[in-house]
Amino acid sequence: MENSFRSGYVALVGPPNAGKSTFLNGVLGEKVAIVSPKPGTTRTAITGIWTTDSAQVVFVDTPGIVASRGRMQRLLAEAAWAALASAHGAVVFLDGARYAARSSALVRDVHSFAPRLRQLGIPLAVAVNKIDQVAPKARLLAVLAACAKLWPGADIFPVSARTGEGRDRLEAAILAMVPEGPPLFPADQLSSAPLRFLAAEVVREQLFLQLHQELPYHVAVEVEEWAEEPGLTSIGVVIYVSKTSHKAMIIGRAGSRLKAVGQAARQALKELLGTKVHLSTWVKVREGWTEDEEFLREMNIGEVL
Ligand SMILES: Nc1nc2c(ncn2[C@@H]2O[C@H](COP(=O)(O)OP(=O)(O)OP(=O)(O)O)[C@@H](O)[C@H]2O)c(=O)[nH]1
Ligand SMILES: [Mg+2]
Structure with a gap:
């Protein structure tokens, strides 16, 4: 059979x-x-x-x-x-x-x-x-x-x-857990999550790797701009923090921390997208966002993508 x-x-x-x-x-x-x-x-x-x-x-x-x-x-x-x-x-x-x-x-x-x-x-x-x-x-x-x-x-x-x-x-x-049935997605598709979301995650990963103590738990990342031309993707992301005092910590002395985050993220984005990447980052304060359910949903936190 x-x-x-x-x-x-x-x-x-x-x-x-x-x-x-x-x-x-x-x-x-x-x-x-x-x-x-x-x-x-x-x-x-x-x-x-x-x-x-x-x-x-x-x-x-x-x-x-x-x-x-x-x-x-x-x-x-x-x-x-x-x-x-x-x-x-x-x-x-x-x-x-x-x-x-x-x-x-x-x-x-x-x-x-x-x-x-x-x-x-x-x-x-x-x-x-x-x-x-x-x-x-x-x-x-x-x-x-x-x-x-x-x-x-x-x-x-x-x-x-x-x-x-x-x-x-x-x-x-x-x-052995899944039943008989046809493929649900094209064989070459890796995820159903939008590429823009995965790109924001790549930036958040660098923040988790490079920031210390509680700071990673106070950042959220959203892609705001996305433009594609042959061989180049231009991406603008906003890094939200929940307190004004976090902003300087993320930017670092003479912008050094944000620059290191951006450089590492750009490398990872090149791999993800298979194009050159131009990445711009902004840090914005969104007071108390970790308790703001509407904002959490906007960031897809707690969602299934
Ligand atoms: N030594 C060792 N480390 C591992 C192994 N698997 C994962 N890790 C490390 O464990 C840490 C957490 O791994 P993640 O894959 O992010 O764990 P997770 O379950 O997805 O965590 P959450 O997203 O926080 O729920 C990372 O530093 C990984 O490198 C393993 O098999 N051996
Ligand atoms: Mg995980």
Whole structure:
């Protein structure tokens, strides 16, 4: 009997900083989702489309879920639940290195979503990530056992999104989650998120990488201008900050910080767009934007793209 094509949606969910976005980029072999060492990097659920000869999996990379009453945190969790509501299956991503060192952190990190996730009734896999940072490997056994208790019946996969170790087995489990059906997107499409949004994310990634302490959590980025001519894309972005005092910190001495952010972002944008890039940046103060739900929505924070 001939094998027929499979297709569907698989959500990547879990606490912040677990490696969800890193895993997605690794499977696709292309950078779609931004990554940083700071928790709370992903703020918008975005798709990453993985097409093979026999299947198409539309991954939805979601913001990490934390138990918090903050407006932004609530919206981030909503995006994850919205992605799960239309998913055929889900992979729970966990930082295995963190829990191998501190077993009590696992239940604390997942208690706000583990029960609801169990009740969804969709196929679940659990990825215990960052095993490249666990030695000896026997330290993982307790983490794996704790996961089996939290999500009975789910298959558990020790992986390293960074090195690719264990990825094959998890990929096979993911392919089995989606039903038979035709491709949902053209085979060469990488995401359903608009290119303008992905470009804004590239700039935000540099802000997450280059700014310190709480500052990254007070920036939002929007593309305001976009012009294409053969071989060149001209992009104007606004970096919103929530307090006047942040503005000088982002610009830096004689503009040095903003210049470094712009240079690194321009390089990454060249890769994303395959053209030369002219990038202009403005920093604007939008007092208290992190609590302004309408503005958060305008920035696609908590949305699924
Ligand atoms: N050592 C190691 N580091 C990893 C691995 N996977 C991800 N990381 C690092 O962990 C950090 C967080 O990775 P992300 O992919 O941004 O994590 P995330 O789950 O998408 O985080 P949020 O978007 O905040 O929810 C980054 O510094 C990654 O480089 C891994 O397998 N091993
Ligand atoms: Mg992420």
